[in-house]
Amino acid sequence: xxxxxxxxxxxxxxxxxxxxxxxxxxxxxxxxxxxxxxxxxxxxxxxxxxxxxxxxxxxxxxxxxxxxxxxxxxxxxxxxxxxxxxxxxxxxxxxxxxxxxxxxxxxxxxxxxxxxxxxxxxxxxxxxxxxxxxxxxxxxxxxxxxxxxxxxxxxxxxxxxxxxxxxxxxxxxxxxxxxxxxxxxxxxxxxxxxxxxxxxxxxxxxxxxxxxxxxxxxxxxxxxxxxxxxxxxxxxxxxxxxxxxxxxxxxxxxxxxxxxxxxxxxxxxxxxxxxxxxxxxxxxxxxxxxxxxxxxxxxxxxxxxxxxxxxxxxxxxxxxxxxxxxxxxxxxxx
Amino acid sequence: xxxxxxxxxxxxxxxxxxxxxxxxxxxxxxxxxxxxxxxxxxxxxxxxxxxxxxxxxxxxxxxxxxxxxxxxxxxxxxxxxxxxxxxxxxxxxxxxxxxxxxxxxxxxxxxxxxxxxxxxxxxxxxxxxxxxxxxxxxxxxxxxxxxxxxxxxxxxxxxxxxxxxxxxxxxxxxxxxxxxxxxxxxxxxxxxxxxxxxxxxxxxxxxxxxxxxxxxxxxxxxxxxxxxxxxxxxxxxxxxxxxxxxxxxxxxxxxxxxxxxxxxxxxxxxxxxxxxxxxxxxxxxxxxxxxxxxxxxxxxxxxxxxxxxxxxxxxxxxxxxxxxxxxxxxxxxx
DNA sequence: TTGTATGCGTTATCAA
DNA sequence: TTGATAACGCATACAA
Numbered sequence: 001x002x003x004x005x006x007x008x009x010x011x012x013x014x015x016x017x018x019x020x021x022x023x024x025x026x027x028x029x030x031x032x033x034x035x036x037x038x039x040x041x042x043x044x045x046x047x048x049x050x051x052x053x054x055x056x057x058x059x060x061x062x063x064x065x066x067x068x069x070x071x072x073x074x075x076x077x078x079x080x081x082x083x084x085x086x087x088x089x090x091x092x093x094x095x096x097x098x099x100x101x102x103x104x105x106x107x108x109x110x111x112x113x114x115x116x117x118x119x120x121x122x123x124x125x126x127x128x129x130x131x132x133x134x135x136x137x138x139x140x141x142x143x144x145x146x147x148x149x150x151x152x153x154x155x156x157x158x159x160x161x162x163x164x165x166x167x168x169x170x171x172x173x174x175x176x177x178x179x180x181x182x183x184x185x186x187x188x189x190x191x192x193x194x195x196x197x198x199x200x201x202x203x204x205x206x207x208x209x210x211x212x213x214x215x216x217x218x219x220x221x222x223x224x225x226x227x228x229x230x231x232x233x234x235x236x237x238x239x240x241x242x243x244x245x246x247x248x249x250x251x252x253x254x255x256x257x258x259x260x261x262x263x264x265x266x267x268x269x270x271x272x273x274x275x276x277x278x279x280x281x282x283x284x285x286x287x288x289x290x291x292x293x294x295x296x297x298x299x300x301x302x303x304x305x306x307x308x309x310x311x312x313x314x315x316x317x318x319x320x321x322x323x324x325x326x327x328x329x330x331x332x333x334x
Numbered sequence: 335x336x337x338x339x340x341x342x343x344x345x346x347x348x349x350x351x352x353x354x355x356x357x358x359x360x361x362x363x364x365x366x367x368x369x370x371x372x373x374x375x376x377x378x379x380x381x382x383x384x385x386x387x388x389x390x391x392x393x394x395x396x397x398x399x400x401x402x403x404x405x406x407x408x409x410x411x412x413x414x415x416x417x418x419x420x421x422x423x424x425x426x427x428x429x430x431x432x433x434x435x436x437x438x439x440x441x442x443x444x445x446x447x448x449x450x451x452x453x454x455x456x457x458x459x460x461x462x463x464x465x466x467x468x469x470x471x472x473x474x475x476x477x478x479x480x481x482x483x484x485x486x487x488x489x490x491x492x493x494x495x496x497x498x499x500x501x502x503x504x505x506x507x508x509x510x511x512x513x514x515x516x517x518x519x520x521x522x523x524x525x526x527x528x529x530x531x532x533x534x535x536x537x538x539x540x541x542x543x544x545x546x547x548x549x550x551x552x553x554x555x556x557x558x559x560x561x562x563x564x565x566x567x568x569x570x571x572x573x574x575x576x577x578x579x580x581x582x583x584x585x586x587x588x589x590x591x592x593x594x595x596x597x598x599x600x601x602x603x604x605x606x607x608x609x610x611x612x613x614x615x616x617x618x619x620x621x622x623x624x625x626x627x628x629x630x631x632x633x634x635x636x637x638x639x640x641x642x643x644x645x646x647x648x649x650x651x652x653x654x655x656x657x658x659x660x661x662x663x664x665x666x667x668x
Numbered sequence: 669t670t671g672t673a674t675g676c677g678t679t680a681t682c683a684a
Numbered sequence: 685t686t687g688a689t690a691a692c693g694c695a696t697a698c699a700a
Contacts, residue, residue, distance in 0.1 A: 047447045051388040052693035073410035252616040282586040349687045386677035
């Protein structure tokens with residue numbers, strides 16, 4: 001039932017070409033016809049049909065976003081950032097989950113292809129070779145956010161997890177901590193797991209502190225991981241004075257167990273978290289943590305992608321700086 | 335460069351009509367041609383063009399979601415739920431922010447109209463008359479999630495905030511609390527503010543407890559609101575034994591100030607939160623709180639919408655049950 | 669400044 | 685079982 005430019009043309013007594021020109025204000029018509037066309041368009045409640053426009057222009061003004069199943073709760077600010085940036089540039093965002101462990105990623109990519117999105121953003125999903133091939137074969141500009149691959153030709157924006165972890169542990173060492181545990185990282189996760197563990201280890205090595213593998217408690221970045229890690233530390237009677245946590249939630253888990261056992265943070269044990277998530281400033285004490293600029297990652301990534309779409313340029317990967325947000329969970333040892 | 339059904343037809347030596355039939359497996363062709371067509375399609379790397387399909391079918395298999403600027407961080411699970419449900423039913427999700435205070439909502443609605451989405455989901459945005467009109471005039475099925483209007487013809491799914499608040503306060507009363515404060519609700523928010531305040535008041539009245547307006551500390555559901563409220567309670571020397579918090583974050587704010595002042599939760603003061611957000615179980619003590627089934631709201635709402643799209647039926651509003659999640663922030667008084 | 673005509677990639681109707 | 689062909693709503697090259 002919706003009115004088309006044909007309808008407008010008929011009523012206004014002009015051709016569809018003229019209507020199209022006016023609607024898109026391309027100029028080249030006198031004021032009178034413009035007014036008439038606009039008036040009729042309004043009267044008829046005209047709304048342009050993006051599908052038709054996309055078909056002829058071969059561009060959908062749409063950006064496809066693929067994110068892991070937990071992204072909205074966890075990386076929400078990335079979504080916010082990229083949605084804002086795309087909105088401001090006249091792009092719409094179409095969103096799909098990659099499913100648990102990326103099991104839906106092929107379907108997602110396929111969908112993006114059929115929808116002819118102008119660009120693709122992949123958030124925090126680990127891509128294997130087959131998936132990279134599928135992505136590249138779409139021949140659509142793309143960028144990875146908070147993840148990367150081992151190939152050179154897949155542009156990304158992310159924090160350097162290794163050096164962020166290094167910074168965090170280094171800060172603990174600067175505060176004279178010498179027996180430092182690590183908790184919550186998943187050693188099977190090549191994106192967020194091993195680099196953080198390695199950063200932790202490297203910081204110790206660089207300060208000639210012996211690395212004790214018993215002090216590394218693996219996990220899955222969760223609150224529960226933190227609880228479990230701390231319980232083990234206690235059981236082990238580990239002589240730690242500080243723990244580097246692979247996520248803020250893990251840090252909160254540790255705090256929780258400490259509280260139960262009358263261990264004071266930071267007096268008895270110091271903590272550095274990772275993410276600067278909303279929970280980090282609500283804990284007791286507020287958590288010193290590594291900040292990843294999620295919102296900026298989203299907006300910047302989106303902007304880069306749009307630039308690449310419009311200028312057909314290649315996107316350079318960038319390592320976005322992390323920041324140590326100092327709150328009150330680390331005590332300076334004398 | 336992408337191959338079209340025409341290309342396939344040419345190469346395979348059949349008409350576009352046949353190609354289309356095979357691609358959509360509509361039947362009515364012999365196995366041989368099917369094989370040939372499929373082979374050529376694969377060889378050419380054919381991907382169907384959704385824009386073209388949408389144009390002729392007058393349906394985009396797309397659901398538009400409009401959410402407030404904080405939705406992804408706060409109502410993330412709603413997004414998860416509706417994305418899952420739409421995916422399973424072959425719909426894509428297109429996402430936009432309504433902007434701060436819904437300032438972008440008209441543009442968002444316009445966008446949904448131009449994109450010819452098959453249905454619209456509006457999450458937690460307060461709609462005024464003009465916006466309702468704009469929404470209705472699109473003539474696209476829609477549903478509101480975690481919000482409602484004062485009109486009958488705008489279907490929604492939400493928790494009954496009044497009765498949820500009532501439940502929370504009632505629980506405190508059952509535990510023999512008699513001087514109960516309230517914190518964090520915005521009295522200007524007709525969706526999440528006043529109903530919770532009114533539920534609080536009603537629960538008191540029903541138990542013949544005097545309502546003291548000084549015990550109601552307004553706010554904006556934030557952590558800061560909680561801190562401020564508690565600071566005021568302390569300054570007022572309010573004889574409260576419990577506080578009903580309009581959000582979990584507000585509850586955490588209160589805990590934080592209590593801790594600073596050596597006030598024990600729940601020994602000195604009991605707390606009930608609202609939302610059952612991830613922070614609620616990470617606090618010390620874990621927060622007793624009112625749970626809103628966000629994921630289910632998203633999936634259920636999406637399902638209802640899809641049903642309405644496909645069967646052209648009207649959607650019934652439903653009040654989804656809330657639940658009191660009992661943890662450890664309430665002490666039973668003797 | 670305006671109009672005519674064509675094509676974008678599909679689906680769908682009709683006829684063969 | 686297949687093919688020709690007309691839409692779908694729009695943008696645009698070309699002509700007037």
